[in-house]
Amino acid sequence: MSYDIASIRALFPALDSGVAFFDGPGGTQTPRPVIDAVAAAMSAPLSNRGRLTAGEVNADRVVTGARAALGDLLGVAPGGVAFGRSATQLTYDLARTLSRGWAPGDEVVVTRLDHDANIRPWVQAAAAVGATVRHADFDPETGELTVADIEAVLSDRTRLVAVTAASNLIGTRPPVTAIAEVVHAAGALLHVDGVHHTAHAPVDLATLGADTYVCSTYKLLGPHLGVLAADPAFLEGLRPDKLLPSSDAVPERFELGTLPYELLAGAEAAVDFLSGLAGETEGTRRQRLAGAFAALEGHENALRARIESGLAALPGLTVHSRAKDRTPTLLVTFEGRDAAGAYRFLAERDVAAPASSFYALEASRRLGLGDTGGLRVGIAPYNDTQDVDRLLAGLASYIGA
Ligand SMILES: Cc1ncc(COP(=O)(O)O)c(C=O)c1O
Known part of the structure; x- marks a missing residue:
């Protein structure tokens, strides 16, 4: 290698x-391979997803390919990968959906280490339903956010903890797997912002213990596209806002409007490019x-x-x-x-x-x-x-x- x-x-x-x-x-x-993949998708016949015309089949193939690629990158089944405009947009959508199940007195935890894209959507969703927001602090001297920092703000009313897998400001990687254990022990969900982290390390959602995870392919050599990843079985239980005629299947249920097929082609190419960085051609x-x-x-x-x-x-x-x-x-x-x-x-x-x-x-x-x-x-x-x-x-x- x-x-x-x-x-x-x-x-x-x-x-x-x-x-x-x-x-x-x-x-x-x-x-170049990512640029070429975007251009190739737009140069070939391209229509809305379907099974009949060449354009429909191409669009369908692009979506299937991109879900499989991001699934490989994040260690999740392709059916647990949903695409959106950005991680911010996907987090807002998710917060709106999850908060429907919260009530006054319920608590949501955000951290001071996070990008605002993993703070404000939760704060605003909590405010809309009268839930309380608690802020986990980090140590400005060491830059560390510890399990104890999260435990300090957990209670039996905590419904969700939102934490970054890596700070985009100072790089800190909190111990997410250990945090997941205490969060789940408290009966809460863990949402992880992987936007900065995913560009630098392999990800396995199950090992991480994240119930939901977002990243963006433009941080990892790909096009401007957001990704939401979760176990498909978990997504099955959520009811996001959607149009009446649009698909209710998972993960399509989470994708509002027509997907940017050319960007999905680029995202798949970016994962392929990353997988070849060390010149490796063997194996999955x-x-x-x-x-x-x-x-x-x-x-x-x-x-x-x-x-x-x-x-x-x-x-x-x-x-x-x-x-x-x-x-x-x-x-x-x-x-x-x-x-x-x-x-x-x-x-x-x-x-x-x-x-x-x-x-x-x-x-x-x-x-x-x-x-x-x-x-x-x-x-x-x-x-x-x-x-x-x-x-x-x-x-x-x-x-x-
Ligand atoms: C850690 C982190 N989270 C979230 C975001 C927002 O990502 P997006 O631009 O896809 O909404 C960024 C963007 O810089 C980020 O660095």
Whole structure:
């Protein structure tokens, strides 16, 4: 198994721009096979799903292929994969559906570590039915969100806990499997935001203990598309709002309107591309994904170590990403200088590393960074050591080191 970064980079047309992209946590660049799959879906006959015409059959095939691919990526049956515009939209839809079963006095737990897409939909759904929201805190010094932090806000009235599998701001990976145990022991459901996590590690929904899980394929080399995953048997028990003539089958019941078939074709291609990152051709796609993610993790950790030691040598920088288990995503602030200035300075040198709170507003505030956050450096499968060296040189010039 090998990780041939030069061959991988050659497949990303956007890298011809000469930009070093560290903005992967906001959305990754797209490899040629994904672009080709989107174009191929739109070049062939394409109609609404059906069994008769070529266009109908193609649309149907694309949906079946995308469900199977995302099922392989997330370790869930294809029938438990529903598509939507974004993780935010799917979470709002899910919150509206689940909250119908909540009553005043019921409790819902969200965390201060999460992206607002996994806080506000639950807060607003709870407010609509008079349920109470409890906030699990994390330790701003260590960046850790522990099982005890969740237990502290659990009660026999808790109906649902919403937690991230990885923070998009500081990379922290909370112990989701252990959290699932205490949540289920309390008789509540666990919803997991996997948008940041899924780009960096293999996922198995059952091992994770998530009742529902969302991710977005544009964070993992695919098109702009949201994914909801769950055990199909669990989805069978939910009654989302839907049109009268639209399918009541699972997972179609959760998909409002016509699916973006071309994006689904791209999503399948993205999973195939990920599964081939380490050059593996043997075994099932799920097995290849396991090997590919192991190789990717090795690659990303090596780059992360290079960035971390480079940053440590620069005076006046604070790195807020400190949790023991975390993704290769670093949040940096500067003594006496603002992160937005660093973002602009780097952008002028073709290094993309934005500064913001990245919608993890509560986490940014809890870290003492207000609503402005910091400079986020995220590593993606196409980054190489030259990218890292350009980033470090840019930051050294910015602070005048
Ligand atoms: C951790 C996390 N959750 C949720 C979202 C929202 O995803 P989407 O843009 O698909 O709604 C993001 C987007 O940045 C994210 O990073």
